[in-house]
Amino acid sequence: MSYIFLQNYWWCLISLLGGLLVFLMFVQGANLHLVNPRLTAIEKSMVVNSTGRKWELAFTTLVTFGGAFFASFPLFYSTSFGGAYWVWILLLITFVFQAVSYEFLNKKDNLLGTKGFQIALVANGFLAPFVVGVAVGTFFTGSDFVVNKMAILDSTAPVISTWGSAWRGLEALASPHAVLLGLTLVCLTAILGALYIINNVQDDALEEKMRKAIRIFSVPFLVFFLSWAGILLVREGYAVNEDGMVFMEAYKYLHNLLAMPAVLVMLLIGVVGVLLGLWAGAFTRSRYGIWTAGIGTVLVVMAVFFTAGFNGTAYYPSSTDLQSSLTIANSSSSEFTLLVMSCVSLLIPFVLAYIIYAWRAMDKTKITQEEIENTVHKY
Amino acid sequence: MDVLLWSRLQFAMTAAYHWLFVPLTLGLALAIAVMETLYVVKKDDYWKKTTQFWMKLFAINFAVGIATGIILEFEFGTNWSNYSWFVGDIFGAPLAIEGILAFFMEATFFAVMFFGWEKVSKRFHLISTWLTGIGASISAYWILVANSWMQHPVGTTFNPDTVRSEMASVDAFWEVITNPVAVSKFIHSVTSGWVTGGVFVVGVSCYYLMRKRNVEFARKSAFVGAAVAMAGTMAVMLSGDISGVHAAEYQPMKLAAAEGLEDGGRRAPFSIIPGVEIPGMLSILATHDIDGYVPGINDIINGYTDNEGNVIPSVEEKMEKGRTALAALEEYRTLKDTDPDAASIARSVLEENVQYMGYGYLESPEDVIPPVDMVYWSFRVMVGGGMFIALVLLLVLWFGYKNRIGEIKWLHYLAFLSVPLVYLTGQAGWIVAEVGRQPWTIQGLLPVNVATSSVSAAAVQTTFFLFLTIFALFLIIEIRIMINAIKKGPEVE
Incomplete structure (x- = not known):
């Protein structure tokens, strides 16, 4: 296995983890529906208990996504996390609150009350997909940073990656293209969340409300997604030549899709999967829309990551200093680290297998009002 | 205060806070797994209800542990960005493997353990309970591999082209994961978790005994808790002894600070408190030989000859070599495209001196001395607290065995009292380990002032107080909920 193969393999794994993360953010999306005033208290409790049995998977995927990015592309980790400080801190705080919210939600003496922790779940439901979306959006718009490895020789200012904007990543909110991806993810996860509740909870009234929610979220989702994708296809992109020099190329991302037909097909199949799931949730009685939409989501996200990183593209471009842009080649770990981690990654199918086994065992019987009213093992 | 100090304070606060929850997770996981096994083997519903009670407390604690773990992961990037680049090639791998191998196991089987009582078979449930605990322990191993590598950076090679430490071969990875410091630290940390979990169970049980309620439950739980904690205590003592030898070998300054040993030598004394010493004891503990040489702070500053006859240079000499390495690195990078011969010479000079490169950033030899008083007293709190707890556990086991635990009020x-003490002991242990290795992020390679991000002090100050507020809020809620659950008590008598 060559170094280049290993680098590309890890970009594929990062893309897969990214795809799984966005899919599993159905947890966040479902919690967003807690703001729906038509939901009764018991329906909200069913939603919380349904997502409460899966939130740790989404959370763990986020942690693993971060850990894997750190391990395989450490220059991204140091540049983006150390630079876009407020973006990552914001994401962190919403997840920290989410992690305790389930356990604290209905406990006496929780200081903030049930309402307080419901608000925390809703805030995470909006902010998590939004921030992740905007952050991935900057893969195409570029960010304001410089990488200078010689800086490590300067003991008074030894940091090799420096961020230009005092807004520390929040300046991405001024980029309509990046914001569009954030809003797309908010709507997509809200739809996935509703599809998951339809699948996981046996309750006619709640099901109807979720189907209606899907219909409501579909319109902005399609508007945001198509706008984002349209702009992506016509915008200039950050290309890299064989010597590693970065330059601007018109229609770069359109060129990438045309140059990589497999990725284009993947993207189209993914989009069709999401649309089929959406249709099944909005206009049929099917409970399985989550699976087509879920698989579709994973495929679309992977295709987006492939478009950002493959075919001679800088996946984390610097708009300030083009040559500081991060590419798969210049930001990855060493060959041996990637090789060792690749061996470990062969266990991923085993991990997926026991997750699926446990998931099926736990979800054989759907959540019902009766269960939530009677069981003591609930949030 | 500057950004470095705020970054250190923030990370120290997060790590210390995280360690309030992790040991209880590790220890209670084992205790409830033992209890559930008793339920499945004995087919006795009594043990099922007992397990469920402790599991409820486990869950309250578990959530905050998870919430704070992710903060540490993020802070490596947000506050220690140079560190992330410099060592991400080695340090990142254990983190990623921890996620793949351990976190998913914990997350998946925790859900089955907590919600699956009526949904899955008894056997699958029991396996899930064990796997949750095993997942937590595997997680501990990988994060301690990462931490131990910072204390004793094996298997690493500095690459001047990428300006970072790298894993140069697959063997190097093997060295990293079998790092002797990692093995002893893992045993020490995980089994100290067993002590915490066990002492927690004993302490809560004794609360019921004091109140003369749920007496049977409390007697049985106290015995299981004490057994788990005692097993942990023995392993903690054994691994602590090995950790001492490792510190002497790889981080002599940490050991000197922990002992307040200014001038070392052979037959070095062990300080109980200032002015009270056991002659020769430190040599025995650190080298397993009463005539073993243990360097003091001044010896390390001025240079000494170790037990194998190696001459260890003075810090001033190491600083000189470090500056030579940094200059050679600059020369190599400047010339590598224009003058390959000169670059090659510069590279040789760099390779000769690279092991001291971190010293090139120091301003004075005294920079290598950690805060001695803090390390010295923390060490005494750790050891003294541990011995007190071991004594209490022995008494609990003895009176439990004699079936008299319900009567001995003073023991209750x-x-x-041992519950807060076990937390204090654990915190003190980590202060010894982490403050004792200052000023190094990576021992000898990367001092803390070169490891930070280029964020402003004001930004880190803001997040420090933000996290402080969140942590305080969560801790207050956690304790209130825990107390409520304990007061409510189990469903069995």
């Missing part, structure tokens, strides 16, 4: 108070 002692056991109850």
Whole structure:
């Protein structure tokens, strides 16, 4: 296995983890529906208990996504996390609150009350997909940073990656293209969340409300997604030549899709999967829309990551200093680290297998009002 | 205060806070797994209800542990960005593997363990409970591999082209994961978790005994808790001894600070408190030989000859070599495209001196001395607290065995008092380990002032107080909920 193969393999794994993360953010999306005033208290409790049995998977995927990015592309980790400080801190705080919210939600003496922790779940439901979306959006718009490895020789200012904007990543909110991806993810996860509740909870009234929610979220989702994708296809992109020099190329991302037909097909199949799931949730009685939409989501996200990183593209471009842009080649770990981690990654199918086994065992019987009213093992 | 100090304070606060929850997770996981096994083997519903009670407390604690773990992961990037680049090639791998191998196991089987009582078979449930605990322990191993590598950076090679430390071969990875410091630290940390979990169970049980309620439950739980904690205590002592030898070998300054040893030598004394010493004891503990040489702070500053006859240079000499390495690195990078011969010479000079490169950033030899008083007293709190707890556990086991645990009131108070003490002991242990290695992020390679991000002090100050507020809020809620659950008590008598 060559170094280049290993680098590309890890970009594929990062893309897969990214795809799984966005899919599993159905947890966040479902919690967003807690703001729906038509939901009764018991329906909200069913939603919380349904997502409460899966939130740790989404959370763990986020942690693993971060850990894997750190391990395989450490220059991204140091540049983006150390630079876009407020973006990552914001994401962190919403997840920290989410992690305790389930356990604290209905406990006496929780200081903030049930309402307080419901608000925390809703805030995470909006902010998590939004921030992740905007952050991935900057893969195409570029960010304001410089990488200078010689800086490590300067003991008074030894940091090799420096961020230009005092807004520390929040300046991405001024980029309509990046914001569009954030809003797309908010709507997509809200739809996935509703599809998951339809699948996981046996309750006619709640099901109807979720189907209606899907219909409501579909319109902005399609508007945001198509706008984002349209702009992506016509915008200039950050290309890299064989010597590693970065330059601007018109229609770069359109060129990438045309140059990589497999990725284009993947993207189209993914989009069709999401649309089929959406249709099944909005206009049929099917409970399985989550699976087509879920698989579709994973495929679309992977295709987006492939478009950002493959075919001679800088996946984390610097708009300030083009040559500081991060590419798969210049930001990855060493060959041996990637090789060792690749061996470990062969266990991923085993991990997926026991997750699926446990998931099926736990979800054989759907959540019902009766269960939530009677069981003591609930949030 | 500057950004470095705020970054250190923030990371120290997060790590210390995280360690309030992790040991209880590790220890209670084992205790409830033992209890559930008793339920499945004995087919006795009594143990099922007992397990469920402790599991409820486990869950309250578990959530905050997870919430704070992710903060540490993020802070490596947000506050220690140079560190992330410099060592991400080695340090990142254990983190990623921890996620793949351990976190998913914990997350998946925790859900089955907590919600699956009526949904899955008894056997699958029991396996899930064990796997949750095993997942937590595997997680501990990988994060401690990462931490131990910072204390004793094996298997690493500095690459001047990428300006970072790298894993140069697959063997190097093997060296990293079998790092002797990692093995002893893992045993020490995980089994100290067993002590915490066990003492927690004993303490809460003794609360019921004091109140003369749920007596049967409390007697049985106290015995299981004490057994788990005692097993942990023995392993903690054994691994602590090995950790001492490792510190002497790889981080002599940490050991010197922990002992307040200014001038070392052979037959070095062990300080109990200032002015009270056991002659020769430190040499025995650190080298397993009464005539073993243990360097003091001044010896390390001025240079010494170790037990194998190696001459260890003075810090001033190491600083000089470090500056030579940094200059050679600059020369190599400047010339590598224009003058390959000169670059090659510069590279040789760099390779000769690279092991001291981190010293090139120091301003004075005294920079290598950690805060001695803090390390010295923390060490005493750790050891003293541990011995007190071991004594209490022995008494609980003895009176439990004699079936008299319900009658010995003073022991109930002692056991109850041991709960805060076990937390204090654990925190003190980590202060010894982490403050004792200052100023190094990576021992000898990367001092803390070169490891930070280029964020402003004001930004880190803001997040420090933000996290402080969140942590305080969560801790207050956690304790209130825990107390409520304990007061409510189990469903069995």
